[in-house]
Amino acid sequence: xxxxxxxxxxxxxxxxxxxxxxxxxxxxxxxxxxxxxxxxxxxxxxxxxxxxxxxxxxxxxxxxxxxxxxxxxxxxxxxxxxxxxxxxxxxxxxxxxxxxxxxxxxxxxxxxxxxxxxxxxxxxxxxxxxxxxxxxxxxxxxxxxxxxxxxxxxxxxxxxxxxxxxxxxxxxxxxxxxxxxxxxxxxxxxxxxxxxxxxx
Amino acid sequence: xxxxxxxxxxxxxxxxxxxxxxxxxxxxxxxxxxxxxxxxxxxxxxxxxxxxxxxxxxxxxxxxxxxxxxxxxxxxxxxxxxxxxxxxxxxxxxxxxxxxxxxxxxxxxxxxxxxxxxxxxxxxxxxxxxxxxxxxxxxxxxxxxxxxxxxxxxxxxxxxxxxxxxxxxxxxxxxxxxxxxxxxxxxxxxxxxxxxxxxx
Numbered sequence: 452x453x454x455x456x457x458x459x460x461x462x463x464x465x466x467x468x469x470x471x472x473x474x475x476x477x478x479x480x481x482x483x484x485x486x487x488x489x490x491x492x493x494x495x496x497x498x499x500x501x502x503x504x505x506x507x508x509x510x511x512x513x514x515x516x517x518x519x520x521x522x523x524x525x526x527x528x529x530x531x532x533x534x535x536x537x538x539x540x541x542x543x544x545x546x547x548x549x550x551x552x553x554x555x556x557x558x559x560x561x562x563x564x565x566x567x568x569x570x571x572x573x574x575x576x577x578x579x580x581x582x583x584x585x586x587x588x589x590x591x592x593x594x595x596x597x598x599x600x601x602x603x604x605x606x607x608x609x610x611x612x613x614x615x616x617x618x619x620x621x622x623x624x625x626x627x628x629x630x631x632x633x634x635x636x637x638x639x640x641x642x643x644x645x646x647x648x649x650x651x
Numbered sequence: 652x653x654x655x656x657x658x659x660x661x662x663x664x665x666x667x668x669x670x671x672x673x674x675x676x677x678x679x680x681x682x683x684x685x686x687x688x689x690x691x692x693x694x695x696x697x698x699x700x701x702x703x704x705x706x707x708x709x710x711x712x713x714x715x716x717x718x719x720x721x722x723x724x725x726x727x728x729x730x731x732x733x734x735x736x737x738x739x740x741x742x743x744x745x746x747x748x749x750x751x752x753x754x755x756x757x758x759x760x761x762x763x764x765x766x767x768x769x770x771x772x773x774x775x776x777x778x779x780x781x782x783x784x785x786x787x788x789x790x791x792x793x794x795x796x797x798x799x800x801x802x803x804x805x806x807x808x809x810x811x812x813x814x815x816x817x818x819x820x821x822x823x824x825x826x827x828x829x830x831x832x833x834x835x836x837x838x839x840x841x842x843x844x845x846x847x848x849x850x851x
Contacts, residue, residue: 477780517664521671525671528675528678532682547777
């Protein structure tokens with residue numbers, strides 16, 4: 452049971468395996484696109500893990516990467532279409548990054564490293580947990596960036612206007628990609644630091 | 652490891668691709684009405700914004716758009732007559748051009764006599780976030796309001812998008828500052844607007 456929860460902390464795809472960092476920097480300026488992206492990746496990761504695991508004994512090893520890419524890109528295109536039909540403005544905010552889920556190393560990594568050699572049930576959970584681990588980092592980073600960079604959360608103004616009248620300014624650096632990298636770096640630091648002390 | 656014949660691999664991939672193609676076609680066709688509806692709403696919202704109505708709620712955009720505008724194509728291009736928020740009549744012209752990475756397009760609202768810009772909106776498919784995609788920001792689009800299409804001698808120059816210091820003799824009445832860091836996207840907007848044909 453403990454190993455299932457690994458992706459949320461010790462084996463976090465972004466913090467420990469340093470995968471999927473590009474999209475984590477790109478979509479975290481606001482909470483809403485970050486949550487939608489996190490859900491999209493989780494859905495794609497879980498379902499592709501399940502499908503690949505179900506057909507793992509029929510996949511010829513020589514073309515397994517092609518088969519994996521076919522499954523992943525099919526799911527991503529479907530997610531993209533659903534987003535365009537239901538969350539049109541968010542899908543525009545995410546722009547190319549939904550399509551780029553296809554090349555997200557977390558998903559290919561889980562398919563290669565887990566789904567090909569495990570049962571469908573375990574693979575589904577593994578995909579789900581890795582997607583959630585990725586999403587967790589996105590949401591934490593996005594909360595910092597939106598709150599400090601725009602004074603809002605989920606587009607609701609949280610910092611009262613009296614603060615601005617008293618001279619408070621939004622931190623413009625927060626909404627630029629470099630600050631996302633610094634925040635992710637900070638999370639890696641915290642996570643690595645606490646891990647060491649618990650393993651001593 | 653199990654070995655698979657070439658024949659098996661070939662049939663496997665063919666069957667898989669066929670299933671995926673069918674699946675994607677079904678999803679795409681099934682969601683098409685919702686996607687198109689979203690695009691219609693967005694277009695109505697954009698044109699209304701250019702005509703000075705501000706941001707109109709999704710639910711009201713199409714109704715309001717139909718109320719204040721009527722289609723009146725110009726030179727075979729999509730165009731509308733519209734009653735602007737300030738009570739005057741205007742003409743909405745559709746423009747399209749090339750950005751750095753993909754197509755850009757927009758709507759230009761002109762005064763009744765086709766000489767003055769009353770507002771613009773621009774949209775793009777895949778311009779760089781934070782640089783080229785700033786053509787969709789209010790700060791850039793509001794700079795177009797009140798610009799003239801003709802110079803002081805009555806020659807048609809359209810509205811040029813040129814960086815300060817490289818105006819090339821174009822007066823500020825006919826010029827908007829280019830976006831620094833987005834030279835090619837700005838150039839795309841410049842070229843797009845030069846194709847604006849207002850001759851009746």
